[in-house]
Amino acid sequence: MSSTKIFLKSSDDKTFEIDETAARASETLKNIIDGGCLDGVIPLPNVSSNILPKVIEYCKKHGGDNGSSKKIANGGVDKDKEILPDYDEEEDKREKVRVDELKKWEEEYMDFDQQVLYDLMLAANYLHIKGLLDLTVEKAASMIRGRTPDQIRENFNINSDFTPEEEEEMILIEDEWDDEWAFD
Amino acid sequence: MEEVKHLPCEIVSEILSRLPIESIMQFKSVCKSWFSLIEDPSFVKLQLKRAKSQPHRLILWSNQVRKNWVLLLDRDKEGKDMWKGRDISLEYTFKYEKQDHCLNFIIVGSCNGLLCMVSTFWYGCCSIFYGIFICNPITQECTMLPVGGGRFFDGGDIAEGQIGFGVDSSGKYKVIQIFKKQSFSSDVDDDCGLKGEIITLGESSWREIEIPYKSFYSRDDSWRKRRAIEGMVFMNGVLYCIIQKPTTHEVSDQPIILVFNLDDDKFSTIEFRPSIELPPYYELGLTEIKGSLALHHRLDFYDEPSILRMWLIDINKSKGNQLYHCDHTRVPKMGRNFFVCFDLVGMLSNNLLLYTVEIERGTLLLAHCLEKKQFMRVQIPQAIPSRFQAKSFVPSLVSPIAIACGKTKKDGRYKFQGLHLEVVGYSSLWEFMSSCLLHPTFSPTLSYKSQYLPR
Structure with a gap:
């Protein structure tokens, strides 16, 4: 595939360059490119200039290759392979190395604070980059796992809008599903 | 910030x-x-x-004298053999002579977070069939299926027959009962056909379905040969169970697998190549292992460390009779037992098989790590009954009531805490039961004693 350059403009009017193959990782950008409405620069009013380079970095890594990212989403192992005898062991090893390398890259890539995480989720959602959305959402989920509803409200800046009577009922549910396992 | x-x-x-x-x-x-x-x-x-x-979760259950006991089990991420459990209150009662009586139940199927439960109650020394429930133990919602064509009331004996629960490709949940057509008056070993009834969750009555296979075995065979009421295995829109291979002349102990496709309500069978030596049908169990069907040897008499055998069935291969003898493991000896019964619960995550093992002093939960070829006993912090059963389970929020009533749960109500069922409009159980017998299409209304919260 030819590597035509595409220009993206962030919400604060900064322009970034990306290869067309990489840009195709985004469903939204792909549609714009295929729709032939390429008028030099694509404006992205929902993505700021401190997030856009992050998005481009991801697209560069994943552009034109959806195979291995899918493998990770499935838990890295093809279920048929482990129990049925006839499969290519060599191919499996190579695949494993690829997956491991990608996992390591993702780990380094995902090292940022919560604010960036939220912005990145919004950007991935807006640009329809499934892999990036999965990655960021998974991280957000692991961050809130095991927290109490109170902590969640604080974290997501949500006010409880239940009436006092409803609140009481809610406390019952909370208690029932309290994550304190009877261990000690 | x-x-x-x-x-x-x-x-x-x-x-x-x-x-x-x-x-x-x-x-x-x-x-x-x-x-x-x-x-x-x-x-x-x-x-x-x-x-x-x-990875699937695990449900353990046991019928205790006054209380049903259900535990939702989760493998502890850090710990090795200590698993965490959560008590789930499932209380089903019915009114009889103005008193609440507790129902016992057997979980016969688990699909998309819904459990299919057969409930019974003790009357004198008999266990009497009460009904079939579909419930979601997470949301505590439960619906009772209409009473079937009278088979279970016929003799009161629920020891034989199988019940299957699954969902077809269009999302319809179906329950099927298979049992032997048997004349109770006859003492001769008669060749009995199999009879089946099916219902789609939301329908008001059961439909009879033809099973083009016969089952031959004498009525007074030992208890081991009578298959207890147990769940059929559900996998990808198809239900499977082990039956005896039909022969034209003599009683055979060879197993075959009866296959029921929920999409077209058609039966077929899987037969095994004669070269594969399998134990008799009544010593085999059937489970799903990561998308494959697995046969395993359930019974073992042992004085020495015993051997666990498992066969994987490749359904996609032509004629469906490919078996892979995949597992052949020596199990460590568990005390001085004369007789053990293994049941393969399933594969919860990659490389981890779970067995329940019945020995003299109770039930053990045994995890079998395929990679390390190791067995370990699963420890549960809670006090648990000495005997229990287990089923693999995918927790979900699927509402059996919404499916049965054809409504979505958008009316902004929710339920919480233990659910009590009560048959409304029938003051005595016998009146209720006889009305069921007289009107096979009768569908009882149930009230839910849980609290609702208007939005």
């Missing part, structure tokens, strides 16, 4: 759908929009999809 922007609904559902069911249930109380999001049918679908790709 800068104020966090509100996330759009679709991102919140993506995040929540990746959480364990306990967190999801708890986070209903975060705010009204999260509450309605979690109740929304599209979220229920999304959560189910994610939960299915996760």
